[in-house]
Amino acid sequence: MERTTCCVIGGGPAGMVLGLLLARAGVEVTVLEKHGDFLRDFRGDTVHPTTLQLLDDLGLAERFAELPQRRLNQVRLPIGPAGELFTFGDFKALKVKYNYIAMVPQWDFLAMLADAGKQEPTFTLRMNTEATELIRERGRVNGVRYRTADGETGELRATITVACDGRKSFVRGMPELGLQDFPTPMDVRWFRIPRQTGDPAGGIGLIRERTFTAMFDRGDYFQVASIIGKGTDPEGRNRPVEELDERLVRFFPWLAGRNLVRSWDEVKVLHVTLDRLRKWHVPGLLCIGDAAHAMSPVGGIGINLAVQDAVAAARHLAEPLREGRLERRHVAAVQRRRWPTTVLIQRLQRVIHENVISPALRGEIDFGNTARLPLPLRAVSNAPWLRRIPAYVLAYGAVRERPPKAALR
Secondary structure, X not given: OEEEXXXXXXXXXXXXXXXXXXXXXXXXXXXXXXXXOOOOOOOOOEEOHHHHHHHHHOOOHHHHHOOOOEEEOEEEEEEOOOOEEEEEEEHHHOOOOOOOEEEOOHHHHHHHHHHHHOOOOOEEEEOOEEEEEEEEEOOEEEEEEEEEOOOOEEEEEEEEEEEOOOOOOHHHHOHHHOEEEXXXXXXXXXXXXXXXXXXXXXXXXXXXXXXXXXXXXXXXEEEEEEEEEOOOHHHHHOOOOHHHHHHHHHHOHXXXXXXXXXXXXHOEEEOOOEEEEOOOEEOOEEEOHHHOEEOOOHHHOHHHHHHHHHHHHHHHHHHHHHOOOOXXXXXXXXXXXXXXXXXXXXXXXHHHHHHHHHHHHOOXXXXXXXXXXXXXXXXXXXXXXXXHHHHHHHHHOOOOOXXXXXXXX
């Protein structure tokens, strides 16, 4: 019989951060990741200042700085008929150590965390190992059953199991957790287009022709997010992909003359969901990150929230786990701590869905017509000092969590 103190399901940002923090605090932890590597394209690549500060606290700032990355320090919007770039959020105006968002390939970020975890004797990462079922005995979760890529099956028993495997986690189907879903008006297409020297840097957003397009500078290419109406992607794919290129050139004339999107195969679609569990825990089990609350891509803060969940979980669980006195109240404290922030951010996202995204998809907002801009944009244009507010919200969110002192280096 295999046994560990904490079984973490999923080797994403939340799972790897939680595993590293617990291991550094002296807790035996095993992370199960169903894939053989971290190489999945178009995963969230934004590392926010709260996470950058966490890495600094953990002694990983220098190692992180060596990863290939671009720094997003401004959010700019083409406003008016001429498309003049207007700064909506300015991270450089924040008087903090990390006044930017780092755009880093997620596989590099996760590999760095995995390498740091391997330095701890109580940390185990098992790749190609998928958790398939919870071990439930006498009203309690006592670990998981798993299957490897080679077809081997087994059981891993644990004092506490933490689901960090995202919005598609099989754990979310437990009726006692009470999944609450909120309607969303959009899906998102993700793709890349080439970037040349002299192109605008940072992040650029544009609402025009019933679409919301955002472009993120990744060095030699732009990562593009195109917000479309919910469920409309199949219909769009029946049209020539050249129409997508033509629209991009109309939106951003400096892209003219380039080979942009060559095939619909290059365009991935994210089916947007916004939901949360009413209850994040049962005896022996805790859900955090997207497993507990699937976020909208609005603001790009899903990873940051998941990491902060992991930090809060480590702070509440590390000492009781290490001393063998974990009680349900320790697990419940994680949800109590993170619930207000989750509800607040999701409420803000729903407000943006209702007052920006939906009107934009109906053609009621157009950045080419200054008279039809949303009130917040008009306010920021008239008072430049307000640019710090959206920058601070995007950078730091509502609450910064502190890791357990035993995990610091």
